Amino acid sequence: MVGSVPLADFGEEPLRAHLEDLPWLERAARAHHRVIGRAAGYGQVIPLRFATIYHDDGRVRTMLQERRDDLTATLARVAGRTEWGVKAYVDPRAFLPDPGEEGPSGGDTPGTAYLLRRRAQRDDKETAHLRATERAEEIHTALTALAAATAAHPPQDARLAAYEGWMVLNNSYLVPDDRTEEFTASVTGLGERYPDVDLELSGPWPPYSFTAPPEREEAP
């Protein structure tokens, strides 16, 4: 599926400027998403990355021919499967060591006591990181068992995504359609099992995270 766009908006320079304009980016990304969603109503789609622009139809045909094998394999991989997103948030305080596990105390002078306290706080934070990450890995492992493939996204910017605490999981799971219920029930179950973790499910998504072309740095 192709659409023509004005070079005045999608040429390299204007696009660069637009991509840093959040309202523009939001409108364009949602339009992209809408078109893919509609297309998905007619059959299996392989979404291309947002703002994939070819200068004319001939180049689109060339791309389709060149990527024929890759696209065919991708279609086979995503057919009958759906992408779901799972994010996990934690409040770092819930993962701090208990006060009972108190580390070093004292110190001969107020100065060293202060330094020891600072150090203990830093160690506590690292411990909390570690514990929260381990918890996220447990959740990831349980969900992976139900998925045909997984993809990791970086933790989202806290201001952009408007959350507090730590995002310890931001993954996509490609789930066979006959396991959809099992997968969503598993997310719910994990959320109940780990009350110190906030799990958020999103989807169904078109298979955005599982259709990227193979990395080929130097295209011919």
Next chain:
Amino acid sequence: MTHAIERREVALVDLLDRVLAGGVVIAGEITLSIADIDLVRISLRALIASVRTEDMEDADEHRAPPGPPPS
């Protein structure tokens, strides 16, 4: 706890994670393939700046440790 299955409108950040395939990372630069001719590197710093509130908190406070790797 679990919440929010299938919002009516998808969250923009979740969408950008997927359609920009590089995600919106605070430090980030992403590379978009534009045409078959060149790559455009854009910086999302300005984008992030446009939604950042004036309080300049330590970014570390909000950065999670890296999640588990994809398998």
